[in-house]
Amino acid sequence: MQNEEVGMATVYRVLTQFEESGMINKLNFDNGQSVFELSNVEHHDHLVCVKCGKIDEFSDEVIEQHQHDVAEKYGYQLTDHCLYLYGLCKNCQ
Incomplete structure (x- = not known):
């Protein structure tokens, strides 16, 4: 399979299959x-x-614990979360 190109549609299809499989x-x-x-x-x-x-x-760990504390304060049992912080990296400041 050397020098064979793989189409982007194939890449995305395989990624979708991997995602669906967990x-x-x-x-x-x-x-x-x-x-x-x-x-x-x-x-x-x-x-x-x-x-x-x-x-x-x-x-x-401090942020993780605080998220659990906030959930508990509002009567939630935290099952999962994701945290994205947006800003400017060191090179873009």
């Missing part, structure tokens, strides 16, 4: 950008640059 998750950001991540990675949140589209992943 192998990957599709993340849609407010800037119109979408990315795919493996489903079996530890939970993390995202910083998204509104200028260049750079995405950084981060984990913060």
Whole structure:
């Protein structure tokens, strides 16, 4: 299969199949950008640059605990969440 090109439609079809099977998750950001991540990675949140589209992943236990506290305060049992923080990365400031 060397030097064989794969069409974009094939790539998107396979990604959709992986998503439907639960192998990957599709993340849609407010800037119109979408990315795919493996489903079996530890939970993390995202910083998204509104200028260049750079995405950084981060984990913060204080933020995680605060989200659970807020949910409990309002009578919710938190089952899942996603946090996207939008701003300008170091290179775009």
